[in-house]
Amino acid sequence: MKLFNNLFAYHFKCTARVFLPLILGVLLLAGFTKGMELLSKLLPFLTALYTFLLIISAFCTIGMFLCIILLSIRHFFRNMTSAHGYFLFMLPVKPSMHLSSHLFTYVIWLIFAGAAAVGCVFLLIPNNAYAQLGTILDQVFAVLQIGENRMITLMIVMVLLSATAFMCTIYAAISIGQLAKEKRAVTSFAAYIGIYMIEQLLSVCMLIVLFSIFGMDLFTSTAVLAENMLLSVMIGSSVLYVLIGTTSFLVANRLFSKHLNLI
Amino acid sequence: MTPILTCEHLTKTYGVFRALDDVSFTIEPGKIVGLLGENGAGKSTLLKILAGMLTKTSGRAQIDGNEPGVLTKSYVSYLPDKSYLNDWMKLSDLFTLFSGFFADFDIQKAKEMAKNLGLSEKTRLKAMSKGMQEKVHLILTMSRHAKLYLLDEPIGGVDPAARDYILDTILTNFSEDASILISTHMIADVEQILDEAIFLKQGKLILHAPVDELRETHHQSVDALFREVYRS
Known part of the structure; x- marks a missing residue:
């Protein structure tokens, strides 16, 4: 410690x-x-x-x-x-x-x-816009049918999880990039593109599954997200972020431990 | 006596290029060993593998009975051939930094060495000349009570007057049971302090013998022998 x-x-x-x-x-x-x-x-x-x-x-x-x-x-x-x-x-x-x-x-x-x-x-x-902002936020929460405290807490958790998962994918990309003898930044960038594509594929798969659970089709349904579904999407995304972040962290750790290649 | 360092069939390849090719040798405690060879002979690669900066392709390396890793880093003091410190840091910051990470770092010894080498603790690295920065790196390396010191070109960038001082610093700042593996191609300068010499050529170990034995056998200095070996 x-x-x-x-x-x-x-x-x-x-x-x-x-x-x-x-x-x-x-x-x-x-x-x-x-x-x-x-x-x-x-x-x-x-x-x-x-x-x-x-x-x-x-x-x-x-x-x-x-x-x-x-x-x-x-x-x-x-x-x-x-x-x-x-x-x-x-x-x-x-x-x-x-x-x-x-x-x-x-x-x-x-x-x-x-x-x-x-x-x-x-x-x-601006001073005169505080009240208007409050009204707009109240309307948004009313449409989504979700408590504002719960929504704000979930949003903060999601933002932190996604930011952490994103950085872990960057670490994984750099750990792959360092294996190259030259042009490590370019190799890292290419590795990141690869990881990003996998991440997007997993996100789409998760959304297809979630939409089908609620009897909807991801590509054709136009209905506004209901509270339950919105919560499910947010929780599903959080789980996905944890999964991607952890996997990326483990990949980076493995490569820096077993294949360190400092020039 | 149990060797402090054992290398068996150590090999490092980059694609088809063999930077180290089946290198085997042992070093006993208390020895100062010169790792000699032309540019690209594999000296830095060998030191990097031993310091845990690079992973070997095959073979085995053991330092005091352990493979290079987290544990060996606690008793191996490594001096790379390049500046690795943030240039905005002051010497005093570096001393605090090293003492926080290395249990064997002797801050008093570091301060004393800095004073003897005419370095101010309040000076930032970026305000120092290249030679002064090399001295800082050397102070940080030699202020540890390590079992094995790996020095990669410690006198490469300093003036001849400073070289003697640095070699003297190396000699007077390591304990009797510690060993030093020093890589250089300035053989004439280091010859006086070496116990053994290892010659590397194109990644292969071509000679490993005590320096006195080399002088007696070949009737010439190690520097002259080096020139002869690498001319052919």
Whole structure:
């Protein structure tokens, strides 16, 4: 456990150098946009500037997630296939611990980014739109016939599971890519495409099965998803994410344990 | 005496290319062994396999009775031939990092070595010259109380004045029951500290003998013998 903590602290420190200023920057921009909204009510000529900042802030919030995902992949790729791998693989820890420490760091940053994004949304929504947003969400939950607390909890679990499963597939792809002597990034990308195709195939199979359970056809039915079915789809997807994530993790662990090929 | 390192028919292939070809030898505790050979002879490949950075194709390698793996990494100190550290880290950060991961890392010894080599603990790696960075890597490697040190070209990128200091550092910073396998093609510089020499050529082991025996038998220095062997 001590080694895992040390590894996590190392990865957190390495990534925090970029991620922390990124998250704080996006929050600061959202706060500044909020300030501009208030100011534009007093000085209407600032409305255009506020609108511009609002659009930039919204893009930056989405971009923050994209950056965290891409830079986490880069961090892992660099650590496991380049000269930096000499440090990690010199340590007396199993490859599974390397994988889980990278994964844990990534999930922690995703949670931080998620919390920051919620903060940004609340800051970016104009004051007069809060009530409207509440009404829209109530209508959505009413149509879906599902309790909002249960829906939000399920959504958070699903997002975390899918994000984790996605990163595990990336780890598996990189573990396949490192077997190549040259062009490891290209090989990893090709491996990811292969894994993605298998993942999509499994998703379609799962949906066909679920739809048939409810007496519907995936390709021809146009009915709105009922509560039970929606829940089934969400639970089915979660199970699939766990299955794909675990398999990918095991593949990556096996390849890094038995076929490590640092150049 | 039980060997600290045993290699039996060790082979590593990349497709049809044999980077290591049926290499067998043993090293006993307390020996400094030179792993000598031209570029591409398989020196780094052998060290990487022993350090657990590369998997062998066939054969057997055992370090203190164990196959290279998680356990051996706790008592093998490896110095790769390339920089593997984050350049934004300070020397003091690296000492803390290593002491957190290696139970045998002697932080006091590391600090003392850094002081003797004129390195400031507050300096970031990126602010250091290539030679200074090599010294940092060497300090981190030699500050461990390991059973086996695997050094891949430790004096490759440093000036001649620093070479003597580094070799002296290696000599004075390993315990008597530990062994060192040092890969280099700067034989004249390391010859003075070697107990044994292993010659690798195109992945094959062509010679393994005590350095004194080589000098007596061939009536020349190991450096001269190396030139003769690799010229033909």
